[in-house]
Amino acid sequence: MDNNTFHHALKIREDLCIGCSHCMNVCPTEAIRVKNGKSVLIAEKCIDCGECFRVCPVSAIIIDHDDFNRIFDYKYRVALIPSVFTGQFPDEISEKQIHSVMMELGFTHIYEVENGVEILVDAINKYAEQNPVQRPLISSFCPAVIRLIQVKFPSLVDNIIRVKPPLDISAGFIIREFAGSGIPAEEVGIFYVTPCAAKIAAIKDPVGESSSSISGVINMDFLFSKVLRQVKQKKSDTCAIPTSGELTARATCWSLTNGEASQLSGRCLAIDEIHNVIEFLEKIENEELNDIDYLELRACDESCAGGVLTTSNRFLTADRLRNRATNRDKAPVQKHPEGFRDISSEKQFLEDNISIDPIKPRSILMLDENMAEAMKKMDRVNRIMMLLPMVDCGICGAPSCQALAQDIVQNNAKIHQCIFIQKILEQKGEMSLEEGVSVMQDIWGFSKTNKYRDLKGI
Amino acid sequence: MMHFEFPIEGGNFLKAGSASSQLKKILKQLNVDPRIIKRVVVAAYEAEVNVVAHAYRGIIMIDIDTSRICIQLVDEGPGIPDIGRAMQMGFSTASPEVREMGFGAGMGLPNIKSNSDELSITSEVGKGTTVKITNYLEQ
Ligand code: SF4
Ligand code: SF4
Numbered sequence: 001m002d003n004n005t006f007h008h009a010l011k012i013r014e015d016l017c018i019g020c021s022h023c024m025n026v027c028p029t030e031a032i033r034v035k036n037g038k039s040v041l042i043a044e045k046c047i048d049c050g051e052c053f054r055v056c057p058v059s060a061i062i063i064d065h066d067d068f069n070r071i072f073d074y075k076y077r078v079a080l081i082p083s084v085f086t087g088q089f090p091d092e093i094s095e096k097q098i099h100s101v102m103m104e105l106g107f108t109h110i111y112e113v114e115n116g117v118e119i120l121v122d123a124i125n126k127y128a129e130q131n132p133v134q135r136p137l138i139s140s141f142c143p144a145v146i147r148l149i150q151v152k153f154p155s156l157v158d159n160i161i162r163v164k165p166p167l168d169i170s171a172g173f174i175i176r177e178f179a180g181s182g183i184p185a186e187e188v189g190i191f192y193v194t195p196c197a198a199k200i201a202a203i204k205d206p207v208g209e210s211s212s213s214i215s216g217v218i219n220m221d222f223l224f225s226k227v228l229r230q231v232k233q234k235k236s237d238t239c240a241i242p243t244s245g246e247l248t249a250r251a252t253c254w255s256l257t258n259g260e261a262s263q264l265s266g267r268c269l270a271i272d273e274i275h276n277v278i279e280f281l282e283k284i285e286n287e288e289l290n291d292i293d294y295l296e297l298r299a300c301d302e303s304c305a306g307g308v309l310t311t312s313n314r315f316l317t318a319d320r321l322r323n324r325a326t327n328r329d330k331a332p333v334q335k336h337p338e339g340f341r342d343i344s345s346e347k348q349f350l351e352d353n354i355s356i357d358p359i360k361p362r363s364i365l366m367l368d369e370n371m372a373e374a375m376k377k378m379d380r381v382n383r384i385m386m387l388l389p390m391v392d393c394g395i396c397g398a399p400s401c402q403a404l405a406q407d408i409v410q411n412n413a414k415i416h417q418c419i420f421i422q423k424i425l426e427q428k429g430e431m432s433l434e435e436g437v438s439v440m441q442d443i444w445g446f447s448k449t450n451k452y453r454d455l456k457g458i
Numbered sequence: 459m460m461h462f463e464f465p466i467e468g469g470n471f472l473k474a475g476s477a478s479s480q481l482k483k484i485l486k487q488l489n490v491d492p493r494i495i496k497r498v499v500v501a502a503y504e505a506e507v508n509v510v511a512h513a514y515r516g517i518i519m520i521d522i523d524t525s526r527i528c529i530q531l532v533d534e535g536p537g538i539p540d541i542g543r544a545m546q547m548g549f550s551t552a553s554p555e556v557r558e559m560g561f562g563a564g565m566g567l568p569n570i571k572s573n574s575d576e577l578s579i580t581s582e583v584g585k586g587t588t589v590k591i592t593n594y595l596e597q
Contacts, residue, residue, distance in 0.1 A: 155492035366489035
C-alpha cells in the first residue's frame with residue numbers, strides 16, 4: 001500500500017514515466033503533479049477513475065493485480081467474471097469455449113457476477129420504499145463514482161444507496177454455497193476479473209464494508225489475451241458446461257449504460273462518463289432537479305464496456321451483450337450437474353446481509369478543517385490568483401493556476417514555479433537566470449530542460 | 459469575515475445558478491458542514507433564479523464569518539406587490555414562459571424560507587426587491 005488511508009491499484013512507474021503531463025491535464029480531481037520530471041499521484045485526491053491510464057503515451061501507469069499463480073494457493077478456484085468479460089471476445093468464440101479454456105488454465109469454477117442482480121433489483125426497490133424522503137437515490141455500483149462523491153460532493157454521500165453491488169452479493173453466495181457442502185472458506189479462492197482500477201480499490205480498500213470476501217483480482221486485459229491465445233492455438237472445441245447458470249437478460253446488461261435505470265421503478269436516469277457525472281452531480285447538489293428517483297452513475301463512457309482494462313471496442317462489447325440478452329430464451333440451457341444452484345435459493349440470506357455502512361465524506365476541497373484557518377487560506381489563494389496569469393499552462397507542474405495557488409497556500413509549491421512570475425523576477429533582478437533554470441529542472445527534470453544547451457541556433 | 463459579490467443578469471437563464479455555484483465552491487473550501495451548505499445553496503439558487511426570472515438586473519452579496527453566512531440579493535425590477543401572498547406555498551409570479559423552463563413552479567419564496575434561518579424581504583413596486591437570507595453555522 002502506498003499510503004495508510006487509501007489503496008490505489010494505479011501506480012505510476014517512475015522508470016517509465018517521461019513526465020509529459022498528459023495525465024495531470026486529464027485528471028478530473030487534479031490529483032497529479034509533475035516533480036523532477038515525473039508524475040506524482042496525490043493519494044487522497046485520486047478516485048481510481050483511470051482517466052490518466054487511458055492517456056499515458058508510454059504505458060507508465062500500471063494497474064497492479066494479483067499474480068495469476070496465486071489461484072493455486074486454493075483447492076477451489078473460482079473465477080468471478082463480469083458479463084463484459086465474455087463480451088470482449090469476437091462472436092465466433094462461444095461462451096462455452098471461453099469457460100472451457102478458463103478451466104484448463106486452472107479454475108475449478110466460474111461464476112458470473114451479474115447473477116447477484118436477481119437479488120439486487122428487489123433490494124433496491126425495497127430500499128427506495130423504506131427511504132421515501134431521500135431523493136434522488138444514487139447507485140452504489142461504480143466505485144469511482146462513490147469515491148468522486150466522497151471527495152467532491154460530500155453533501156451527497158447519504159444519497160448513495162446502502163446496498164451491496166452485484167459483485168459482493170455474488171461473492172457472498174459463492175462462499176455460502178461452498179460452506180453448504182462443508183467446504184471451509186480457507187479452501188475457496190474467489191478471483192475477480194476486473195474491467196477497471198476502481199473495482200480493485202473497492203476490493204482492497206472497501207468503503208462501507210469492513211472487508212471483502214474476494215481473495216484476489218485479475219486484470220481483464222491480461223486474462224483476455226491469455227484465454228484468446230489458448231483458443232486460437234488449439235482451436236479448442238472442448239465444451240464444458242458453465243457452472244454459472246445462465247444470466248437473465250436484465251442481468252446480462254446490468255453493467256451497461258441504462259442497465260440499472262431501465263429495471264427500477266420511478267423516474268430513473270442513467271449517466272455515463274466521468275465529466276457527465278460531475279456535471280450532473282453539480283445540478284443535484286443545487287437541488288435544481290427534484291423529481292428524480294434513482295441515478296445510475298458510471299465513470300466510464302458506455303459504462304463497464306468502456307472500463308480501462310477492456311480490450312474490445314466498447315460499442316461492440318455492449319452490442320454483443322445486448323444480442324446475448326435478446327437471444328437468451330431461444331436455446332434451452334443445459335445445467336451443469338455440479339454447478340452452482342440458482343442464486344435465488346439463498347435469497348433470504350443474501351438479503352439479510354445486503355446492507356453496507358453509511359459512506360463517509362472526505363472532502364478534498366476544503367482548505368483547512370478549521371473554518372477560520374480556511375478563510376485565511378482562501379484569502380491568500382485569492383490574492384495569489386490575482387498575480388497568476390490564468391492561462392492554465394501547466395508549466396509550474398500543477399494542472400491549473402488555481403491548483404498552483406492552492407498548493408502554494410498548503411506549502412506544497414512556490415510562487416516562482418510560475419514561469420510568468422519567474423520572468424518578471426529575473427527582469428527585476430530578484431532571481432538569477434541560474435535560479436530560474438534550476439526551478440524548471442526541479443519540476444521537469446534535467447533532460448527536458450537541457451536539450452537545447454549545446455546547440456547553436458536551429 | 460469575507461465578502462463576495464456576483465452580478466446577476468435578468469432574463470438570462472443560461473447563467474441562472476452560476477452565482478450559487480460559486481457560493482457552493484467557496485463554502486466547500488471553507489469546510490462548512492455539508493448539510494448547511496445544502497440549505498444555503500438551495501436558498502441562494504432559488505433567490506438567484508427569482509432575480510433572473512423577474513428582475514432586470516441584480517447583485518448577490520455574500521458575507522461569511524465563522525458564525526454565519528449572510529446573503530443579500532438586491533435587484534432592480536418590478537418588485538413584489540404583496541409579499542405575504544407571494545410567500546404562500548404554491549404561489550408563484552413566474553410567467554408561463556419561465557415555468558415552461560422548469561423554473562419558478564411555485565417553489566420560490568416558501569422554499570427559500572424553509573432553507574434559511576432568517577429571511578427578510580423588502581420590496582418597492584416598480585423599483586426592486588431586496589432579499590436577505592441568513593444561516594447560522596453553530597446551532
Ligand atoms: S485514476 Fe483518475 S483520479 Fe486517479 S490520478 Fe488517475 S485520472 Fe486522477
Ligand atoms: S463504469 Fe464500470 S468499469 Fe468504469 S469505473 Fe465504474 S465500475 Fe469500473
